[in-house]
Amino acid sequence: MMRIAAGIVAATLVLAGVADAGEKLAGRVAVPAIKIEKGEACVAPTGEMRRDHMKMLLHQRDRTMRLGIRETRFSLKNCVDCHASRVTGSVLGKDGFCSSCHEYAAVSMDCFECHTPLEQKRTAARP
Amino acid sequence: MNPDRRQFLGWGAATAAGAAAVSTLAPGFRLIELAQARSPQEAASKLQRWGLLIDITKCSDCDACVTACHEENGVTGHGRPETDAQWIRKVSLRDKRTGYAQTLPLMCQHCEHPPCVDVCPTGASFKREDGIVLVDKHTCIGCRYCVMACPYGARSFVHEAVSGQKADVPRGKGTVESCTLCVHRVDRGETPACVEACNKDGGKAMAFGDLNDRESAIHKRLRTEPSTQIRADLALNTGVRYQGL
Numbered sequence: 464m465m466r467i468a469a470g471i472v473a474a475t476l477v478l479a480g481v482a483d484a485g486e487k488l489a490g491r492v493a494v495p496a497i498k499i500e501k502g503e504a505c506v507a508p509t510g511e512m513r514r515d516h517m518k519m520l521l522h523q524r525d526r527t528m529r530l531g532i533r534e535t536r537f538s539l540k541n542c543v544d545c546h547a548s549r550v551t552g553s554v555l556g557k558d559g560f561c562s563s564c565h566e567y568a569a570v571s572m573d574c575f576e577c578h579t580p581l582e583q584k585r586t587a588a589r590p
Numbered sequence: 591m592n593p594d595r596r597q598f599l600g601w602g603a604a605t606a607a608g609a610a611a612v613s614t615l616a617p618g619f620r621l622i623e624l625a626q627a628r629s630p631q632e633a634a635s636k637l638q639r640w641g642l643l644i645d646i647t648k649c650s651d652c653d654a655c656v657t658a659c660h661e662e663n664g665v666t667g668h669g670r671p672e673t674d675a676q677w678i679r680k681v682s683l684r685d686k687r688t689g690y691a692q693t694l695p696l697m698c699q700h701c702e703h704p705p706c707v708d709v710c711p712t713g714a715s716f717k718r719e720d721g722i723v724l725v726d727k728h729t730c731i732g733c734r735y736c737v738m739a740c741p742y743g744a745r746s747f748v749h750e751a752v753s754g755q756k757a758d759v760p761r762g763k764g765t766v767e768s769c770t771l772c773v774h775r776v777d778r779g780e781t782p783a784c785v786e787a788c789n790k791d792g793g794k795a796m797a798f799g800d801l802n803d804r805e806s807a808i809h810k811r812l813r814t815e816p817s818t819q820i821r822a823d824l825a826l827n828t829g830v831r832y833q834g835l
Contacts, residue, residue, distance in 0.1 A: 528724070529716070530634060530718075535630065540757055543757075577752070577761055578757075579760070583757045
């Protein structure tokens, strides 16, 4: 149901965008900055990631927390390590991979209330 | 399941594990390998029960364990001891008659029958298969029943927004937390930060190991030397044992 509603909203936005030559839309709501910083491909096809990344994270979360299974493929740490911005080292912020898209979609995201949004490898390498 | 039956089954499992662990096919080749780092795909197992043995006759005034713990887990305070989180602390004891003073590190005792798990209304407080008692902060609602239920005062509530967390140790406002026995290190096959620091900079008072593994150093010491549980009268069967108390 939500997906259908989202589709209708998206279609309306696209129509509105076409009607207004896209300028107003981009002016009112910042278009998400989707910059893939690292790697050839994500852990799953793009369409699947867009639809289901939250399910993957939820599943992995419970397996890691409750069972102690620490596979890296769908772990939040793995997401952050590839998608953190080269400039800030974070997935949050204005052009952050996670935050810009969630802001555009008006979805609040609580992950980083507790988890660090910073990429670890680069943070560790820094003096 | 009443504790007697549970205990009986536990003995059965421990005996089976012990028997399996020592049965060798050829020298150096075992049917089931002894305690070692699990592969990341493998779940924590009931065959193991992680614990600590702390010899407080070797424990002096230093606080290497506390510093190392809070460094490893990114536990930072705001200079407000009343409300700052505390995963491990040094407790001083003094015999009023003789004046004999002792000091010991106190943290979550990783009970077999943890009261914090009993009282948790959401199931956030839980015991992992290998005996490590944890808080699932995704489901913790911050009610703090567990803080009140713990006889060791081991749990803390995070009162203020946190930043600069460690990647392996997420922490956030509105949840309860306590010693995790450095579960992220244990899963990598390492020892907890407090034990490492005590053996490096401290009095070498702390030992970490598998309480179920008859071949482990901690099991041998517990088998042959006297040790005590704090508040043994509560019959919680703690995973942290003390010597010289």
